[in-house]
Amino acid sequence: MSVAIVTDSTASLGPDDAERERITVVPLQVVIGADVYTEGVDVTSDMIAEALAAFVPVNTSRPTPDDFLAAYEQLAADGAAAIVSVHLSAKMSGTLDSAVLASKQASVPVTCVDTMQVGIATGFAAGRAARVRDAGGDALAVADAARMAGESSTTMLYVDTLEYLKRGGRVGAAAALIGSALAVKPLLTLRDGLVVPLERVRTTAKALSRLEALAVEACEACSDGYDVGVQHLANESAADAVAQRLATTLGRDALDVDEVGAAIGAHVGPGMVSVTVTPRE
Structure with a gap:
């Protein structure tokens, strides 16, 4: 293995996918109340949704530089001559900063990539790499393949409330929506690595319908094909319905639906449904 690939647990890569693609995943920490958990090991999205609903404090913590360095050195020992480390937006987390610090101490060259994305968009970028x-x-x-995948991806989110993004400081320009009429259901997107407003819709049903329409537009704009995925937090029925309708419109048998990881779930809150489209170039 000449080039090894590393990502973080927010990329929503399951163990089987990571093993098949030969991608090493470095986990974030999730803190629920006074208890510290490791994403992908001993904390589930259901635990996050339940804690948030009960107003139990939930926070996340990036991997340390030592965590990344240990992963890099293990890959070097296994024969990697170079490493590409692919991560979520540096404007949303200090994870990339930890990776960069570790890269300076690694025994083999490490290139760190900021996908400017979150969730499965980061996973698609790592998979493209x-x-x-x-x-x-x-x-x-x-590294260029991962960077281009991140830059060209479209991530759109429906959230029941901006409260959780506000608590975690991840709301970005979408802060302008806070304090809007309670009936407004925001659609958000990632732009330049930050969560920003996309549209405001009056009801959940209309918001999800609009999410589908925008996802179809994004797919149809991809001249060489695309990867598309649907994620949710504690909203499986809505996500399945969105995926089924999208699959029918796009002429596919089915679309993958995954529950978002614990670290991202801590910031978007229960009810979130997202669609990610990454062009194949």
């Missing part, structure tokens, strides 16, 4: 590596690409080509 893996495919370029498997096709024989060098570290530069692998």
Whole structure:
């Protein structure tokens, strides 16, 4: 293995997917009340949703530079000559900063990539990097593939309330929506690595319908194909319905639906439904 790929647990890669793609996942920490958990190990999205609903404080903590360095050194010991480390937006988390600090101490060259995205969009970027590596690409080509995937992705979110994003300081320009009429259901997107307003819709049903329409537009704009995924937190029935309707419109048998990881779930809150579209280039 000449080029190894690392990402963080917010990328929503399950253990089977990570193993198949040969991607190393470094987990974030999730703090519920006074208890500290490791994402992907001993905390579930259901635990996050229940804690938030009960007004139990929930916070997240980035991996330390030592966490990343340990992963890098293990990969080097396993034969990696170079590493590409692919992470969520640096404007949303200090995870990339930890990776960069660790890269300066690693025994092999490490290129850190800011996808400017969150959730499965980061996972798609890491997966794109893996495919370029498997096709024989060098570290530069692998990093460029991840960066381009992140930059070209469209991530759209429906949230029941902005309260959880506000608590975690992740609301960005969408803060302008706070204090709007309670009936407003915000649609959000990622732009330049920050959560920003996309549209305001009056009801949940109309918001989800609009989410579907915007996702179809994003898919139809991809001339060379696309990857698309649906995620949710404690809103499986709505996410399944969105995925089924999207699949029918896009002419696919089905779309993958996943519950968002605990770290992201802590900030978006129960009820969230998102759609991510990443063009294939």
